[in-house]
Structure formats: structure tokens, C-alpha cells
């Protein structure tokens with residue numbers, strides 16, 4: 654275990670088993686449909702690469718990169734840094750996200766992609782922290798890997814100051830790790 658990790662919240666084995674279940678469920682739901690996965694960079698890349706390989710269906714990949722105006726996540730004012738490249742009109746789109754926290758990112762992403770007139774639009778999030786949701790956020794996750802308590806987590810794509818994304822499990826940092 655990494656020396657800055659206080660505890661492992663979700664192990665590699667638990668992740669593997671749950672991602673396989675999610676993939677099987679999505680494959681069942683999208684059989685015969687023109688499926689496009691849209692990942693929200695950067696935190697989703699690890700989940701994205703595991704999840705798509707658990708979906709035994711033809712599909713396409715695309716990516717969006719968004720950020721908040723001030724670099725804070727509390728404002729709700731988001732901007733598209735990199736838009737999807739595919740034409741999503743009339744297609745079945747599943748947004749993949751690392752974590753559903755306040756909901757600002759997913760609400761923005763959902764509305765942005767809805768304007769491209771997909772045939773359907775759903776959300777698949779690896780983690781959900783419902784206690785953190787901003788009042789008024791109306792989007793919901795159609796597929797959720799794990800629901801977690803209100804703790805800041807790292808690993809499996811998620812970072813603190815761009816570090817720890819490559820940890821293969823979900824962990825909680827030691828308090829002193831925030832000072833580094």
C-alpha cells in the first residue's frame with residue numbers, strides 16, 4: 654500500500670467484480686443499439702478502460718474535458734475545454750464519470766450532451782457520494798459502481814493535486830498527505 658494511504662475503502666478485487674457486473678448490465682440494456690461511451694476526463698480514464706472491456710457489444714469511445722471557471726468545484730460555472738468529436742445525434746450515449754460528488758460536473762455534461770440530440774442519454778458513475786450533492790441538481794446516475802460516505806478518495810483514476818491516479822484501489826489519504 655502507498656505510504657500516504659490511511660485505508661483502502663474499495664479493494665482491487667471488489668472493483669473488478671463490480672465493474673464486470675456493470676458491464677454485463679450495460680451490455681444487456683444496449684443490445685442492438687448504436688452505443689457511444691463518452692468519458693469525462695481526466696479522472697475517468699481508468700474506470701473507462703476497464704468498463705468498456707466488460708461490455709461485450711460493438712461501441713464507440715469519445716471524450717470530453719471540462720473545468721470550472723475559477724478552478725473551484727463549488728461555483729457550478731463550468732466550461733468545455735475539449736468537446737466530443739463524434740456526431741451524437743440519434744445515437745445511444747452513456748456518460749462515464751469517476752465520481753458523482755456535488756453533481757455540478759455531471760449536470761453540466763448531461764445538459765451539454767443532451768443538446769446534441771442523442772436518441773438516449775444515461776449516466777454511469779463509478780462512485781457516488783450522495784451526501785455531497787448540491788441542492789437543485791436534478792440529474793441522476795443510471796448505473797453506479799459504489800455509493801460511498803462523504804470522504805475524499807483517491808486512486809482508480811482519482812487524484813489529489815494530480816497524484817495517486819494510478820493506485821489500483823480506492824483509498825483515503827492520511828491527514829499529513831494533504832500538507833505535501
Ligand code: IMP
Nearest residue numbers: 696753754755756757758805806811812
Ligand atoms: P462534482 O462535484 O460532482 O462536480 O465533481 C467534480 C469532480 O471532482 C469529479 O469528477 C472528480 O474528478 C472530482 N472529485 C470529487 N470528489 C472527489 C474525491 O473524493 N476525490 C477525487 N476527486 C474528486
Ligand code: MG
Nearest residue numbers: 696697751752
Ligand atoms: Mg471527473
